Amino acid sequence: MRDEDVLIVQEPELTAAERLYLPQIFDGLRTTLRHVFSLKRRAQIVCEYPEVKREEIGAMRTSNYRGVHRLNKDPDGRVACVACFMCSTACPAHCIHIEAGESPWPDREKYPVRFDIDELRCIYCGMCEEACPVDAIELTPHYELVGRTRQEMIFDKAKLLQIYEETKAIKPRRNPPITDYGLTGGQGREVAEPNNERKI
Amino acid sequence: MIDPTVARIERLLRNPLVLIAAVAVLTAPAVLLAWLLWPWYGAFVQGLLADPFWFPLLFMLFVLVMILNATALCILAERKIAGFTQDRRGPNRVGFWGLLQPLADGLKFLFKEDIIPANVDRGLFLLAPCLALVPALIGFAIIPWAGEVRWPWMPADAPPVSTQAASLDVGFLYLLAVGSLGVYGIVLAGYASNNKYSFYGGMRATAQMISYELPMGLALLCLLMTAGSLRPEEIVAQQAGSGVWYVFLHPLAFLLLLTSAFAETNRAPFDLAEAEQELVGGFHTEYSSMKFAMFFLAEYAHMITGSALMVALFFGGWHFWGLPGAADTSWVAMLLRLTVYVTKVVVFIGLFMMIRWTIPRFRFDQLMRIAWLGMLPAGVVLLAGTAVLAACGLARNVWACLTLNVAVLAGMLLYVGRSRRPVTGRQPDLPPVSVGAVS
Numbered sequence: 001m002r003d004e005d006v007l008i009v010q011e012p013e014l015t016a017a018e019r020l021y022l023p024q025i026f027d028g029l030r031t032t033l034r035h036v037f038s039l040k041r042r043a044q045i046v047c048e049y050p051e052v053k054r055e056e057i058g059a060m061r062t063s064n065y066r067g068v069h070r071l072n073k074d075p076d077g078r079v080a081c082v083a084c085f086m087c088s089t090a091c092p093a094h095c096i097h098i099e100a101g102e103s104p105w106p107d108r109e110k111y112p113v114r115f116d117i118d119e120l121r122c123i124y125c126g127m128c129e130e131a132c133p134v135d136a137i138e139l140t141p142h143y144e145l146v147g148r149t150r151q152e153m154i155f156d157k158a159k160l161l162q163i164y165e166e167t168k169a170i171k172p173r174r175n176p177p178i179t180d181y182g183l184t185g186g187q188g189r190e191v192a193e194p195n196n197e198r199k200i
Numbered sequence: 201m202i203d204p205t206v207a208r209i210e211r212l213l214r215n216p217l218v219l220i221a222a223v224a225v226l227t228a229p230a231v232l233l234a235w236l237l238w239p240w241y242g243a244f245v246q247g248l249l250a251d252p253f254w255f256p257l258l259f260m261l262f263v264l265v266m267i268l269n270a271t272a273l274c275i276l277a278e279r280k281i282a283g284f285t286q287d288r289r290g291p292n293r294v295g296f297w298g299l300l301q302p303l304a305d306g307l308k309f310l311f312k313e314d315i316i317p318a319n320v321d322r323g324l325f326l327l328a329p330c331l332a333l334v335p336a337l338i339g340f341a342i343i344p345w346a347g348e349v350r351w352p353w354m355p356a357d358a359p360p361v362s363t364q365a366a367s368l369d370v371g372f373l374y375l376l377a378v379g380s381l382g383v384y385g386i387v388l389a390g391y392a393s394n395n396k397y398s399f400y401g402g403m404r405a406t407a408q409m410i411s412y413e414l415p416m417g418l419a420l421l422c423l424l425m426t427a428g429s430l431r432p433e434e435i436v437a438q439q440a441g442s443g444v445w446y447v448f449l450h451p452l453a454f455l456l457l458l459t460s461a462f463a464e465t466n467r468a469p470f471d472l473a474e475a476e477q478e479l480v481g482g483f484h485t486e487y488s489s490m491k492f493a494m495f496f497l498a499e500y501a502h503m504i505t506g507s508a509l510m511v512a513l514f515f516g517g518w519h520f521w522g523l524p525g526a527a528d529t530s531w532v533a534m535l536l537r538l539t540v541y542v543t544k545v546v547v548f549i550g551l552f553m554m555i556r557w558t559i560p561r562f563r564f565d566q567l568m569r570i571a572w573l574g575m576l577p578a579g580v581v582l583l584a585g586t587a588v589l590a591a592c593g594l595a596r597n598v599w600a601c602l603t604l605n606v607a608v609l610a611g612m613l614l615y616v617g618r619s620r621r622p623v624t625g626r627q628p629d630l631p632p633v634s635v636g637a638v639s
Contacts, residue, residue, distance in 0.1 A: 017613070019616045025559060028559055029554055033554065035285050035286070036281065036284040038287070041287060042287050042289065045287050
């Protein structure tokens with residue numbers, strides 16, 4: 001970081017009335033009281049969760065909601081993951097455990113023999129999704145995630161693939177992925193424009 | 201998916217008729233029993249109620265029970281108001297409109313594991329919640345709830361009984377003394393927890409209490425000079441007699457008292473002692489279960505005491521224009537006065553809650569600056585002015601007092617407008633930061 005990158009934000013000069021606090025307090029009270037008595041607005045905004053769900057009333061963007069994970073399948077129905085360990089490296093909560101094996105298919109070198117995610121340790125930050133070179137791991141809009149034991153909440157490969165089957169209707173696999181690594185589903189290449197404005 | 205049985209129970213509890221029926225079924229046997237046995241103990245109860253010593257005590261017991269219930273309801277009200285200000289609905293799952301929520305909260309607190317950490321100072325750790333709660337509750341003794349009453353069965357020449365438990369000469373000084381004892385609970389909790397964040401919380405509470413006792417004392421001194429008495433019942437009687445509440449005489453003194461009351465109760469915007477974001481809960485971090493609940497109760501009881509005090513001193517207590525005054529000692533008038541008093545207290549509690557959900561917390565230096573550079577000088581000037589007015593015999597002249605208050609307020613504005621901006625934050629004349637200078 002360079003000195004010229006540091007922005008020094010000056011606190012705005014307060015007027016005498018603002019420094020007396022009282023007019024500001026009354027102003028704030030007016031705002032909160034308006035909200036207290038806006039019954040109509042409240043009835044419109046609030047959805048009461050177990051009976052009504054956000055996605056049902058269209059109040060949730062399913063495309064970027066970060067719920068439970070899934071492991072995508074490629075068009076041939078094989079697991080898309082190439083066991084590169086990028087996600088488990090990127091994971092700040094260390095909740096992804098992968099065991100790689102030699103791939104039985106000719107188009108890639110490795111595939112995950114085991115792929116476990118501890119959904120209780122996960123903080124749902126989406127870094128794994130960002131890190132994945134083949135867009136194999138993704139977060140889905142499913143958020144109702146319960147279990148009776150801790151062991152039950154460690155999702156293995158089969159479970160994650162099953163979640164893909166369950167959720168591919170509401171969130172189709174992103175296509176094309178940013179790489180064309182073999183047959184993992186990529187049909188094209190899409191490279192983001194480099195951001196020239198950004199200072200490093 | 202909700203479990204259907206759970207959903208059915210929830211729906212049943214949310215039916216208001218079920219709630220009313222349950223209350224009726226639970227209270228009916230007790231009422232029936234009391235009515236059936238009335239010939240045996242009726243005379244005794246009437247005697248107790250007519251006794252000038254026992255009636256105030258019984259009334260006090262009644263008020264105490266009411267207040268303990270009210271604190272539970274206050275917590276519901278607080279959560280409701282919090283919800284409403286944020287366009288939410290607040291708790292509404294337990295019972296009709298969430299009315300059984302206090303019960304659910306209480307049960308939860310009772311059944312939670314009561315943890316005493318290994319390295320705490322055990323004695324003080326156990327003592328602190330009691331020390332927090334007790335002062336908040338014994339303050340009510342001097343509140344003149346509803347004037348005096350003469351029951352229909354009392355002989356005509358008997359003196360009416362008072363609805364005030366203790367009529368003390370020291371009056372609201374007692375309330376001040378007891379109220380500031382409450383901070384011991386917080387300080388000891390912070391100290392005994394053996395946790396640096398709790399300790400910070402306790403220290404902050406102490407510093408805050410010391411700072412805000414002063415403007416509070418000054419405001420009350422202004423009132424004392426105006427009223428000439430420390431007895432709350434007499435102050436209320438004066439306001440009821442003239443029909444002019446003291447808030448019309450001394451709005452500034454009332455504002456000082458109100459602000460200090462916020463600080464005394466340790467509530468937002470002065471809740472630095474518990475500041476969740478900075479101190480992970482402050483003094484009550486290490487407390488769990490019922491001991492935590494006691495701190496909670498203490499805060500709300502403190503709030504009710506503070507409101508009751510302000511109503512008595514500045515808002516005419518049980519007085520309201522057009523309603524029967526102190527001379528009417530029938531029990532109907534007494535109930536009316538009690539209703540007026542309680543309504544005023546409820547309005548104040550509403551204000552406390554609205555303020556909490558409106559204003560962000562002060563920083564500690566801001567807190568100190570407000571107390572020492574804002575409220576204290578204003579209080580001193582106001583006190584001096586009131587003293588001059590009192591010496592001239594104008595202490596209860598509305599226009600003289602109002603002029604004084606407005607003048608002090610204008611002076612504050614002028615002073616604040618001309619004074620230099622306090623130095624906070626990063627200043628432009630400091631050398632620029634160079635984070636990357638290491639390499």
